[in-house]
Amino acid sequence: MTLFVRMAVGIALTLAAASAQGQDLIVEKKTLELPTYTTAGGATIKGVKVGWEAYGQLNADRSNAILVTHFFSGTSHAAGKYKPEDRAPGYWDPIIGPGKAIDTNRYFVISSDTLVNLSPKDPNVVTTGPATIDPATGKPYGLSFPVVSIRDFVNVQKALLDSLGIRKLKAVVGASMGALQAYEWAVAYPEMVDRIVPVIGAAGGDAYLGAWVEVWGAPIRLDPKWKGGAYDPQDPPKEGLAAALKVVTLHAQGPEWAAKNFGRSPAEEGKNPAAALQNRFKLEAALDAASAARAGVADANHMLYLVRANQLAAADPTKIKAPALIVYTPTDQVFRQGWIERTAAAIKANGTPVETVEITGPNGHLNGVLHIAQAGAKIAEFLAK
Amino acid sequence: MTLFVRMAVGIALTLAAASAQGQDLIVEKKTLELPTYTTAGGATIKGVKVGWEAYGQLNADRSNAILVTHFFSGTSHAAGKYKPEDRAPGYWDPIIGPGKAIDTNRYFVISSDTLVNLSPKDPNVVTTGPATIDPATGKPYGLSFPVVSIRDFVNVQKALLDSLGIRKLKAVVGASMGALQAYEWAVAYPEMVDRIVPVIGAAGGDAYLGAWVEVWGAPIRLDPKWKGGAYDPQDPPKEGLAAALKVVTLHAQGPEWAAKNFGRSPAEEGKNPAAALQNRFKLEAALDAASAARAGVADANHMLYLVRANQLAAADPTKIKAPALIVYTPTDQVFRQGWIERTAAAIKANGTPVETVEITGPNGHLNGVLHIAQAGAKIAEFLAK
Numbered sequence: 001m002t003l004f005v006r007m008a009v010g011i012a013l014t015l016a017a018a019s020a021q022g023q024d025l026i027v028e029k030k031t032l033e034l035p036t037y038t039t040a041g042g043a044t045i046k047g048v049k050v051g052w053e054a055y056g057q058l059n060a061d062r063s064n065a066i067l068v069t070h071f072f073s074g075t076s077h078a079a080g081k082y083k084p085e086d087r088a089p090g091y092w093d094p095i096i097g098p099g100k101a102i103d104t105n106r107y108f109v110i111s112s113d114t115l116v117n118l119s120p121k122d123p124n125v126v127t128t129g130p131a132t133i134d135p136a137t138g139k140p141y142g143l144s145f146p147v148v149s150i151r152d153f154v155n156v157q158k159a160l161l162d163s164l165g166i167r168k169l170k171a172v173v174g175a176s177m178g179a180l181q182a183y184e185w186a187v188a189y190p191e192m193v194d195r196i197v198p199v200i201g202a203a204g205g206d207a208y209l210g211a212w213v214e215v216w217g218a219p220i221r222l223d224p225k226w227k228g229g230a231y232d233p234q235d236p237p238k239e240g241l242a243a244a245l246k247v248v249t250l251h252a253q254g255p256e257w258a259a260k261n262f263g264r265s266p267a268e269e270g271k272n273p274a275a276a277l278q279n280r281f282k283l284e285a286a287l288d289a290a291s292a293a294r295a296g297v298a299d300a301n302h303m304l305y306l307v308r309a310n311q312l313a314a315a316d317p318t319k320i321k322a323p324a325l326i327v328y329t330p331t332d333q334v335f336r337q338g339w340i341e342r343t344a345a346a347i348k349a350n351g352t353p354v355e356t357v358e359i360t361g362p363n364g365h366l367n368g369v370l371h372i373a374q375a376g377a378k379i380a381e382f383l384a385k
Numbered sequence: 386m387t388l389f390v391r392m393a394v395g396i397a398l399t400l401a402a403a404s405a406q407g408q409d410l411i412v413e414k415k416t417l418e419l420p421t422y423t424t425a426g427g428a429t430i431k432g433v434k435v436g437w438e439a440y441g442q443l444n445a446d447r448s449n450a451i452l453v454t455h456f457f458s459g460t461s462h463a464a465g466k467y468k469p470e471d472r473a474p475g476y477w478d479p480i481i482g483p484g485k486a487i488d489t490n491r492y493f494v495i496s497s498d499t500l501v502n503l504s505p506k507d508p509n510v511v512t513t514g515p516a517t518i519d520p521a522t523g524k525p526y527g528l529s530f531p532v533v534s535i536r537d538f539v540n541v542q543k544a545l546l547d548s549l550g551i552r553k554l555k556a557v558v559g560a561s562m563g564a565l566q567a568y569e570w571a572v573a574y575p576e577m578v579d580r581i582v583p584v585i586g587a588a589g590g591d592a593y594l595g596a597w598v599e600v601w602g603a604p605i606r607l608d609p610k611w612k613g614g615a616y617d618p619q620d621p622p623k624e625g626l627a628a629a630l631k632v633v634t635l636h637a638q639g640p641e642w643a644a645k646n647f648g649r650s651p652a653e654e655g656k657n658p659a660a661a662l663q664n665r666f667k668l669e670a671a672l673d674a675a676s677a678a679r680a681g682v683a684d685a686n687h688m689l690y691l692v693r694a695n696q697l698a699a700a701d702p703t704k705i706k707a708p709a710l711i712v713y714t715p716t717d718q719v720f721r722q723g724w725i726e727r728t729a730a731a732i733k734a735n736g737t738p739v740e741t742v743e744i745t746g747p748n749g750h751l752n753g754v755l756h757i758a759q760a761g762a763k764i765a766e767f768l769a770k
Binding site for chain 2: 041143147205209211212214215218222223224240243246247250253254255257258259262263264273274276277278281283284287304305312314333339
């Protein structure tokens with residue numbers, strides 16, 4: 001029994017035990033280590049590590065794997081809990097688990113942290129990026145870290161699958177930046193990918209969205225503590241990073257969410273924003289608090305590298321031969337419905353089957369994460385084809 | 386002959402001369418001075434000045450006036466040229482002039498700079514705001530300037546019209562923040578407003594857009610030179626202001642504009658953004674150049690006050706009795722089509738006639754400024770009713 005099969009079986013036993021007791025999936029975070037990784041751009045990085053986790057059991061011929069690729073501010077933690085007392089399960093827990101749409105009784109579902117993951121300080125994240133210590137200098141790489149792209153995220157996932165002896169994927173499923181990876185997988189390794197389920201994401205690159213993600217990162221560059229990327233790890237550009245994450249949070253949300261939860265209430269009773277410029281709205285205070293919390297585990301340079309990886313996304317939808325189920329939401333402010341429709345049409349133009357499913361909710365782009373259960377039946381049916 | 390009639394006739398003669406020669410309208414910038422102005426919030430500002438200009442001739446019973454209200458980064462300069470050698474005429478010149486949709490042979494068209502106008506350093510702008518010298522201290526007001534709102538912009542325009550003896554408006558016509566003023570006029574002074582033509586704007590306030598305009602201004606607050614609003618006028622937070630204007634520019638534009646004009650070309654030949662984080666896209670460089678130029682005549686605190694004025698916009702569309710022609714564009718990222726449709730429905734619910742007209746183009750929200758000629762015939766017909 002090779003190492004990768006023993007690992008997979010070990011996970012499967014853990015899951016089976018949890019499932020039998022009707023508990024949450026309990027998942028274990030693991031680490032892939034690559035002595036070197038050469039980027040799509042030709043740069044070599046030594047000692048690459050990324051975290052991964054899996055749900056369900058890899059079958060004997062290793063033909064039942066589904067890869068889940070994560071969104072911009074996401075991690076490998078797509079489902080289950082690391083410990084029973086965890087506050088919340090992984091982000092797509094409503095559709096991943098025993099008997100769920102992505103049924104871990106049938107499929108071996110695997111997910112990994114990307115390179116340059118946004119949150120290297122999250123204890124459950126393992127990633128390699130500009131905040132990693134460069135063995136050559138003993139200091140963080142900073143901007144000497146090579147630019148990486150969505151293709152690099154895919155190539156590292158490929159190395160993970162290779163290490164487990166997986167040669168075929170039943171599907172690649174991912175939301176937002178995860179959708180970019182799903183399209184990229186179908187273009188880069190068409191022989192490995194049976195199907196794709198891109199959620200709230202379009203293919204082919206878009207200059208306008210590229211400029212928007214630059215706006216996301218812009219406050220970091222304005223923070224004097226950023227120091228051109230060479231900041232002191234003990235005194236990072238926290239304020240700029242929090243302001244950057246605030247833009248991401250707002251862009252990913254929707255008007256109904258803002259109206260329903262906040263309206264135009266003041267942040268503090270008696271401090272009306274109409275009375276003084278310093279007085280603020282409750283929504284601003286909530287966004288600031290959420291962003292500051294996220295900034296605590298995030299890294300500023302990682303965010304800028306993620307921005308660039310997204311700007312370079314360029315999977316050509318006309319080259320996709322894997323049948324696709326594309327999930328979108330009409331109030332998406334990040335990946336506009338019209339662009340997703342053009343992606344679907346470009347894939348179809350080849351004779352490749354494409355289905356689309358619309359989900360709704362008050363949360364704009366994030367409907368694809370928070371309300372994914374609406375697409376559950378359609379996803380299950382698509383995977384079973 | 387009272388002063389205001391003499392002024393109006395003077396303008397009319399100038400225009401008639403220009404028109405007869407088939408030249409551009411030549412317009413003269415004038416200044417309204419109010420010894421004091423009390424804001425809707427109850428604060429008193431001494432020595433308020435705003436600039437204004439007009440096109441066409443005020444008729445004897447002063448019943449042919451149309452007020453044009455400007456957008457966030459706009460000025461009173463809606464049409465014509467100040468000097469024949471001006472590079473470009475006012476922003477809505479295609480629909481304002483002799484024989485045009487808003488026909489200056491029939492109407493007296495008047496437009497003024499708002500309070501806290503974005504660009505107090507523009508030699509053709511006259512405004513009062515936080516950059517104005519407080520006569521009590523000899524220094525700029527800074528954040529001691531009272532918060533003002535769209536209602537205040539309307540009230541100052543009302544004072545201007547009062548000074549000219551105008552008691553009725555054939556119409557209030559404005560784009561974006563100008564549309565907010567048109568709705569506000571219809572609610573605040575229903576007896577004065579015959580019709581409104583809100584272009585690329587919705588009524589009633591929206592927490593989500595409120596948070597977005599806060600994002601517009603956020604880079605200013607992050608610039609250490611902003612100093613909590615008390616910056617040295619000789620050393621203002623230029624970098625933050627330029628970054629702020631970059632966000633506005635992008636938000637007001639559209640995906641087709643970005644794709645068609647820039648795509649994902651590098652800013653400099655041979656400096657591929659895939660090769661180094663410092664390398665940039667051509668679109669970024671273009672946005673930066675445009676924003677830096679705009680920042681040169683703009684003021685950081687004025688921008689923050691404008692942001693707040695927009696956040697406080699709250700004209701209730703159900704109270705509007707003036708027939709409305711609402712112009713929208715489907716790719717608008719600022720005032721979403723769905724919200725504009727809800728505004729139209731809310732006005733209609735009273736039995737108030739509402740017509741809508743769609744315009745298209747590659748420029749997103751800015752279609753309402755750059756491609757307004759598409760709505761010209763509909764506007765002319767609506768005004769003639």
